[in-house]
Amino acid sequence: MRVHFGFVLFFMFLFLSVSLCNGQPDLRSKIKNVYVLLVKAEKEGGNVTAAASKLNEALQLIDKAEKTRNESEKSKLLGEADSLIKEVELSIPEIIEKGQRERKMYLITTFSSLALLLFIGFIFYFYGPKFFWSLWLKSRRKWKIRRN
Amino acid sequence: MIDEEVSAVVLAIIVVAGVFAFSQFLFSKRVVEPFSELGVLGPKKKIGDYPKIVHVNEPLKLYLYIGNHEGKIMYYRVYVKLGNKSTVINENVSANAEVIDVFEAVLAHNQNLTLPINILVNRKVRDARLIFEMWVYNEEIKGFKYNGRWLQLWLNVTGE
Incomplete structure (x- = not known):
């Protein structure tokens, strides 16, 4: 029984040390998940430029952490990267909502301007000649016709 | 009338x-013609002045340039591989060579990145090809896929 308990303790220690030392693969997979969510957010019309910059910053921090030998520096860099990833993840619903709103506004503006253009076209087509000739007559009101 | x-x-x-x-x-x-950019700049952050001879384990200072004009957000991975004269690489086939470094970047449409990089080669090689390959993350296969963009620098890696 004691041997079993020792084994369990040993494996728990092994698991904990592996997950603490190799935080990077976990963070990289988090970045992949957040990236997939950003792709979806962009398809919904969201502007993902700022979020992409933050993810990129997180990637560079992870890269820097992987290359440093100073453990405290490494954990600090990984912590910063993690908070950036979380920040991006939390901002996704807002990006989607804003994107959908902007897309709706774009559609409304586009089709109302098209409708307005058509309306102006019809008005010109039906009333344009009448208006033109009335102006033409008005401008020549004082003209006198003289027989040669 | x-x-x-x-x-x-x-x-x-x-x-x-x-x-x-x-x-x-x-x-x-x-976006009519979507494309991605991959470039390597010399130590002075310009095209040219690329080192031709480096020592083993001496940092080879370069700049990696990645640009996204795909019309959507992209997750790039650039593999730095050490090949030789006979290494086969083209738009469809990635090089079957030793990976000596990896760089990743997430870029939105019209964003680009110039990253300072230090490459270390840990053995002597004559007529080596330092190959840079661009891979992109594919959500469907949940992994990176070679997108056909690559470039190379010819090098001689000499003793320390």
């Missing part, structure tokens, strides 16, 4: 021009 036929022709021209202008406005945001 304006002839009725003339006014009909003028109206037709106006309608066609209007439809063309409106379609241009509608599709102005569409």
